[in-house]
Amino acid sequence: MNAPLAPFRTRDAQPGLPCPLDALDTPCLLLDEAHMDGNIARLRTRLAVSGVAFRPHLKTAKSWEISRRLMASPHGPATVSTLREAEELAARGVTDITYAVGIAPQKLPRVLALRRRGVDLTVLLDSVAQARAVAAASDPADPIPALIELDCDGHRSGVQPGDSQLLLAIAHALKPSARLRGVLVHAGESYEARGEEALAAAAEGERAAAVEAARILRDAGWICPVVSVGSTPTAFSARSYEGVTEVRAGVFVFFDLVQAGIGICAVDDIAASVLTTVIGHQRDKGWAIVDAGWTALSCDRGTAGQAVDQGYGLVCDAGGHPVGDLVVRGVNQEHGVVAPRSGNPADLPDLPVGTRLRILPSHACATVTQFDRYHVIGAGGEEVTAVWPRLMGW
Amino acid sequence: MNAPLAPFRTRDAQPGLPCPLDALDTPCLLLDEAHMDGNIARLRTRLAVSGVAFRPHLKTAKSWEISRRLMASPHGPATVSTLREAEELAARGVTDITYAVGIAPQKLPRVLALRRRGVDLTVLLDSVAQARAVAAASDPADPIPALIELDCDGHRSGVQPGDSQLLLAIAHALKPSARLRGVLVHAGESYEARGEEALAAAAEGERAAAVEAARILRDAGWICPVVSVGSTPTAFSARSYEGVTEVRAGVFVFFDLVQAGIGICAVDDIAASVLTTVIGHQRDKGWAIVDAGWTALSCDRGTAGQAVDQGYGLVCDAGGHPVGDLVVRGVNQEHGVVAPRSGNPADLPDLPVGTRLRILPSHACATVTQFDRYHVIGAGGEEVTAVWPRLMGW
Numbered sequence: 139m140n141a142p143l144a145p146f147r148t149r150d151a152q153p154g155l156p157c158p159l160d161a162l163d164t165p166c167l168l169l170d171e172a173h174m175d176g177n178i179a180r181l182r183t184r185l186a187v188s189g190v191a192f193r194p195h196l197k198t199a200k201s202w203e204i205s206r207r208l209m210a211s212p213h214g215p216a217t218v219s220t221l222r223e224a225e226e227l228a229a230r231g232v233t234d235i236t237y238a239v240g241i242a243p244q245k246l247p248r249v250l251a252l253r254r255r256g257v258d259l260t261v262l263l264d265s266v267a268q269a270r271a272v273a274a275a276s277d278p279a280d281p282i283p284a285l286i287e288l289d290c291d292g293h294r295s296g297v298q299p300g301d302s303q304l305l306l307a308i309a310h311a312l313k314p315s316a317r318l319r320g321v322l323v324h325a326g327e328s329y330e331a332r333g334e335e336a337l338a339a340a341a342e343g344e345r346a347a348a349v350e351a352a353r354i355l356r357d358a359g360w361i362c363p364v365v366s367v368g369s370t371p372t373a374f375s376a377r378s379y380e381g382v383t384e385v386r387a388g389v390f391v392f393f394d395l396v397q398a399g400i401g402i403c404a405v406d407d408i409a410a411s412v413l414t415t416v417i418g419h420q421r422d423k424g425w426a427i428v429d430a431g432w433t434a435l436s437c438d439r440g441t442a443g444q445a446v447d448q449g450y451g452l453v454c455d456a457g458g459h460p461v462g463d464l465v466v467r468g469v470n471q472e473h474g475v476v477a478p479r480s481g482n483p484a485d486l487p488d489l490p491v492g493t494r495l496r497i498l499p500s501h502a503c504a505t506v507t508q509f510d511r512y513h514v515i516g517a518g519g520e521e522v523t524a525v526w527p528r529l530m531g532w
Numbered sequence: 533m534n535a536p537l538a539p540f541r542t543r544d545a546q547p548g549l550p551c552p553l554d555a556l557d558t559p560c561l562l563l564d565e566a567h568m569d570g571n572i573a574r575l576r577t578r579l580a581v582s583g584v585a586f587r588p589h590l591k592t593a594k595s596w597e598i599s600r601r602l603m604a605s606p607h608g609p610a611t612v613s614t615l616r617e618a619e620e621l622a623a624r625g626v627t628d629i630t631y632a633v634g635i636a637p638q639k640l641p642r643v644l645a646l647r648r649r650g651v652d653l654t655v656l657l658d659s660v661a662q663a664r665a666v667a668a669a670s671d672p673a674d675p676i677p678a679l680i681e682l683d684c685d686g687h688r689s690g691v692q693p694g695d696s697q698l699l700l701a702i703a704h705a706l707k708p709s710a711r712l713r714g715v716l717v718h719a720g721e722s723y724e725a726r727g728e729e730a731l732a733a734a735a736e737g738e739r740a741a742a743v744e745a746a747r748i749l750r751d752a753g754w755i756c757p758v759v760s761v762g763s764t765p766t767a768f769s770a771r772s773y774e775g776v777t778e779v780r781a782g783v784f785v786f787f788d789l790v791q792a793g794i795g796i797c798a799v800d801d802i803a804a805s806v807l808t809t810v811i812g813h814q815r816d817k818g819w820a821i822v823d824a825g826w827t828a829l830s831c832d833r834g835t836a837g838q839a840v841d842q843g844y845g846l847v848c849d850a851g852g853h854p855v856g857d858l859v860v861r862g863v864n865q866e867h868g869v870v871a872p873r874s875g876n877p878a879d880l881p882d883l884p885v886g887t888r889l890r891i892l893p894s895h896a897c898a899t900v901t902q903f904d905r906y907h908v909i910g911a912g913g914e915e916v917t918a919v920w921p922r923l924m925g926w
Contacts, residue, residue, distance in 0.1 A: 240821060242809040242810075242811050243885065244809060248557075267885040271886070294821065295814070415638060417634035417662075418657075420683070427634060427689050429633065429634075437898060491636070491661040491665070503865055509925075
């Protein structure tokens with residue numbers, strides 16, 4: 139349900155493009171196009187070598203311009219985390235979409251509406267109750283395809299991969315009018331893995347879970363064409379995709395400090411950052427106060443449990459290069475507290491009021507969610523060459 | 533800088549109003565109108581008895597409909613945390629606004645534009661550099677008024693209240709063409725106070741800091757008409773407002789679990805909640821999975837350091853009454869993990885797939901920031917009677 143609202147907004151003027159970073163109001167979201175393109179190319183090349191298909195998760199970017207670069211074709215394939223994303227993509231001609239969050243029965247009318255528009259939308263489920271709801275909602279002439287979600291590591295949702303009783307009961311409950319399309323697994327615990335071997339083991343656990351469940355279903359006579367795996371850490375760590383038909387990943391498009399802490403990227407690969415302005419100091423504490431609080435950076439503290447705690451973000455100069463060894467150590471609604479990691483006030487460099495800084499995000503998905511647009515820094519690295527809208531809401 | 537964007541949105545149909553909660557897509561933000569009105573009346577009555585003026589902080593609500601209920605008149609007074617809020621309020625006729633975040637020199641053109649539209653917009657600063665920038669930007673025919681921010685408790689920004697040298701240097705730097713309007717303080721550390729006496733002491737510290745700085749300025753010959761204090765905990769705990777001209781507060785309009793933990797409100801007073809739907813279970817762990825993740829609830833863990841840790845929110849039934857003793861123990865982008873506080877899987881009540889729940893927010897400011905509209909539950913408590921847009925961005 140979305141209301142027809144008179145937009146509660148008045149400002150929408152901007153300097154012409156290209157424009158220098160100095161002309162931007164802060165806080166705002168920057169996207170380094172070259173870094174992003176490099177990240178996409180890296181995963182695309184890796185998967186091409188493995189011979190496995192890529193179904194990019196568009197939940198991180200939520201931008202048509204970025205989705206177009208991530209998808210193999212203008213029609214998909216794509217993974218989304220909300221029906222709103224699916225509806226936006228459908229409006230632009232994408233026809234192959236997996237909605238990778240467990241389906242609520244109340245959402246099936248929107249699923250049906252998308253399918254009637256010609257979108258091959260697949261839903262996800264892990265219970266007989268959901269399977270019955272999907273079967274009951276399906277049009278006999280157009281069965282809704284469903285993937286069974288698997289739990290390979292105790293992270294969140296999903297059927298245990300070896301639970302043949304539940305797998306077959308779900309398949310059976312779908313049968314009357316819906317359609318079993320396959321299995322899907324996400325190794326969410328791979329974010330906690332450290333070191334190449336642990337990451338490879340997480341990837342292998344993800345693969346093995348999917349392949350095992352598919353085998354159980356096939357042995358019982360079910361057709362199971364899709365065997366879908368994916369998370370950013372495992373996508374860059376898997377040594378085999380045997381039995382897997384597609385890989386999903388999302389945050390790699392921007393990368394972030396969490397992924398750098400896991401060892402999947404370098405800090406230099408991070409493509410998204412928040413431009414902010416110094417608005418004050420508490421010099422005896424070694425603090426510079428900036429105008430990026432949790433409304434801009436989010437409250438995500440994803441690196442808190444990692445070897446290097448990056449606070450609410452790592453501080454760079456306006457050119458995007460880390461400056462001093464500064465982190466955002468605290469956030470309020472519209473204030474960020476920048477301080478030396480050392481805790482020594484003498485280590486705070488001279489950052490006069492008005493200085494522009496860029497904050498690399500702890501968790502890019504959470505940070506970019508706070509913004510409705512990307513300011514794209516083009517090839518030269520110094521100017522905004524485009525502004526791309528970013529989808530919000532459900 | 534805000535770009536002229538073709539909105540990346542397609543859905544804006546809704547059932548007619550009033551509509552039952554069951555007709556809403558989830559997750560969505562609910563606002564209990566009767567609770568909100570009660571919270572507003574409570575603070576208004578308290579301040580009226582004290583004889584002190586109220587300048588509501590509109591940063592929590594960011595809604596014209598709610599702002600109108602908070603302000604004493606259609607023209608103000610108001611406090612905001614972004615210039616975007618000031619611009620929206622100005623477009624609706626509000627003329628008395630304090631922008632209560634330290635001013636960045638780059639934002640002064642927007643301040644001037646608002647003042648030229650007839651808005652008496654006051655800025656905040658705590659350094660000579662900012663004062664010089666404000667003086668340099670001021671139109672001699674229309675000096676920009678400024679408040680000096682004070683630090684009463686080491687929480688964030690501000691001049692030490694007894695630092696007469698810096699206070700007078702800032703006043704002097706403003707003099708050529710800007711205008712000293714007074715002092716402002718926010719006892720941010722009051723969120724850590726526990727018990728009536730500690731809260732009263734935080735309020736008295738806030739008051740004493742403001743009065744002391746005003747005295748120093750006045751003793752040196754400066755006119756200091758405004759002595760502004762405020763935070764939700766101190767607004768409900770102060771025993772004296774002697775020397776204070778106005779009180780600011782924001783989150784009290786909705787209240788939240790943090791404020792309940794401090795003891796400023798009851799859980800029953802909380803007016804904002806997130807409607808969500810059960811999409812799965814891990815029964816052996818005692819988990820129900822819901823479709824409200826951090827995109828809806830935020831990552832704020834404000835009660836983590838309190839006596840009662842409410843996780844990412846307290847779980848209520850669709851009517852808004854706490855159910856079992858369930859909290860949201862984990863969040864991913866679009867998933868929340870609901871579990872008994874006890875940790876005992878047997879304590880999870882029966883919550884079939886499709887069950888609607890309401891999550892009371894840990895920190896209401898952070899949770900409501902994730903949404904672009906309020907679904908207002910009218911007097912009966914069972915139907916949505918209005919949809920109010922909520923401002924996003926800067």
